[in-house]
Amino acid sequence: MTEDTFVKEDRSKRTPMALLPYQQRWLEDDADVKVIEKSRRIGLSWAEAADDALLAASQSGMDVWYIGYNKDMAQEFIEDCGDWLKHYNKAASEVEEFVFDDEDKDILAFRIRCASGHKIVALSSRPSNLRGKQGKVVIDEAAFHDNLGELIKAAMALLMWGGKVVIISTHDGDSNAFNEVIQEVRAGKKPYSLHRVTLDDALAEGLYERICLRLGKEWTPEREDIWRKLIVAQYGDGADEELFCIPSAGGGTYLTRAVIERCMRADIPILRWACNNEFAILPDHIRQAEARDWCKEQLEPLLAELDPKRAHYFGEDFARSGDLTVIAPLAEKQNLTYRTPFMVELGNVPFTEQELILYYIVDRLPRFTHGNLDSRGNGQYLGERAMQKYGPERIGQIMLSEAWYREEMPRFKSFFDDGTIEVPQHADHMDDYRAVKMIKGVAKLPETKTKGKDGRQRHGDAAIAVAMAVAATRFEGGEYAYHQITAKDMRDMGHQINTTNGFGRLQGAM
Template structure:
């Protein structure tokens, strides 16, 4: 059998301020051993986890199951073997989830270890050398807390090939969103041979997802009497005090009126996406296959932080004269965009994807570099809200003329985007692909984008909002696409509709439909944009 062992030479200490916000924001006076610290459904889940070998916990979002299991894991690892102590392994769908879980445990350990007169080490980041049954090895980033009891809590950033080799308690979080859901579940149940226990926590990700089938098989008795399913909905958690806990954690006063507003805002936040709301809040899996891009694929594509420019203009900006609007936009471009364009690799071919919007959503421009290795790299992204169409055109054309070895772009020519797409095609010719976003186009090109993420051929800026947009790609009646939502633009939590996902898919399309690369050289005395505010610029302001 393969083995998994730590590489001590890579060990490093994780500082408290490096932990995710939710772990850091636990109040200083939080006592994990106080009576009533867990809500009723959390207590029930922890008790059930100690009674059965296999526990599946389908849940609504933010119901606190991971938090409860982190507390129980800390108590377990801090206890001596005679008191039920054991090692705990946590496997999330992203590295961020693992760090958040270990952050919770570190917070709890400060109190628990002290009360039991047991020491606890700092959070360590190290590498697991994972070896499968064929002898193939790879290194997995992991986080660990070691207790004086001799046990430890280890959070792995991805599923180890040899999960069967783990001995102790294994917690698999957001199982339905792992790249290989069935592989996770098969390997986890196999480790029962060594006397371990398994807790599988997840929101649903479609009726056909293996996690839903896993829960169904347990309920039908296919795993015997030593397995159980406990479902917790958002309403269950609300009834048990979720709103009041949320207010206490944030230092706000809980009121009955505030609770109604809070609950209504969360429900209304899904707009017309009722099946998504039922799945994510009521733990009712939808008929489709759900989200297509696992969080781990998105995280692997976000290799580093890069600029994401976001420009929102006031409503009265359109009251300025055309010349004043252009002058303002030219200055903004010179200050914010030109420095980014100057940093681009002049040897690489570049394309651009542009998802147009005028009022309710964000216009998103995504330049994409085609590296020598054929990997597609997004050096930066630009999001525009409430920006007049002509100023969007000024920016778009400016970028087109300065992208090194510019080899084309794809523009959303649906609805209001059709006008700017036509004008841009008039100016730049066959380098501009005017795309009608419809089911047929999504059905052909979204799977290619998803494949690009799976093959690790996409490199995008590390940004939480962009990641949320990519998670909006869903199977709708067999066609992968972004679900359009009707939301209040004044509420920043309620207005996005996967804008970046559409723009990066357009850029991906352009990168696979390259035209002859060329550079723009402005003719003497000509501006980048036509003087006439109402007419499209012709292809006479420069030469190729």
């Protein structure tokens, strides 16, 4: 591992150069994988474009695959490469727009072809886009990509044939995957080269002088000091992270690994049932019998152990064939904390059998108070059926939306931060909880999906199920339960009916 260290120099002896010293050090580093944590707007990506244009234009060079997190970044980088190629007087095509087949949709991408036969291409951030590619990968503003870990993993495959990987970013929280990479490099776990350039580092090496040169202004130390104070004031509370490479606490990933681990318990089981495609075409009575047998074998012993004196809730994240349906019962404990006694994961299970399993659980939850079901898309069927069975006061049919996330996710987070909840200890569930991101000020799931250790597709399923269950604890409505009727109860009820001329209605828990 190498890391930039800054040495001050006498500015009066400095001769203007195309690239500032920190930009030069970055380009001179020939490591297979290099990472930089940086201040915003210090010209690092512009310098990277200078290197990549020269690389692609050289006969002994290679293709360059640039990955930014939005279209504007991609277009700006490709145009910078084009400007550098003209400066080098290298033959190259004009910037081309072309349609890139991004698996399930067409994406507008940008490309420059060089006379060397190499090209510079701006891709979207889907990891699979790097399959079969060779050359250099540039991941820009890495902290803001939805699935950085998988993207880096895909990029590493290019190293086998002499490629390079470059990771550039400002920070987005101390638990962000980008910061985790940096910590692993510093700990010696990753053999990457590491650079760090803060705003003050860049200013000391001529950033504001270069700005003055571009704007036709005279540089003085006093003006630079005023400019710096203005920039820091404009960023406010975000200045440490945006300008001085200090990741903020709680940004990026919504829940830190340490907080989640503290709430995980090894003795909480996860019950799984997955069906093949042929199961759905079996006769009804066979499918239902299979589901009942699974419930009796797997669920009944655990349900029988639940404390009959404590209130119970549940949350559910629905899926039919792509992701997983996850059901998370939640038991209130004596000390007013909560525990998931078990969790259920259903893969490719037909609608009717999911309904059977849900009812099997809810019918046996002691003092069942409230449950929330994911009622988007196909989930609307089960949400409506459960509401019809247990009543709208006990079943929430949740259409996940920006407003719901904004309202409910802070409470979900507080359950983990305060250690108020106990959940199963499992790597897939850890990934699900850490999949929740702060996106434009709201904690929710990005579109990116992952695969669990069993190879099945996941989309934060356990996190949503638990969030639904936590939201259900807000409700203090009537309980759904049965209790034994004594002879005295029968006499009392008979008296109530007689006093209403034979037209009474029994009042109780139903």
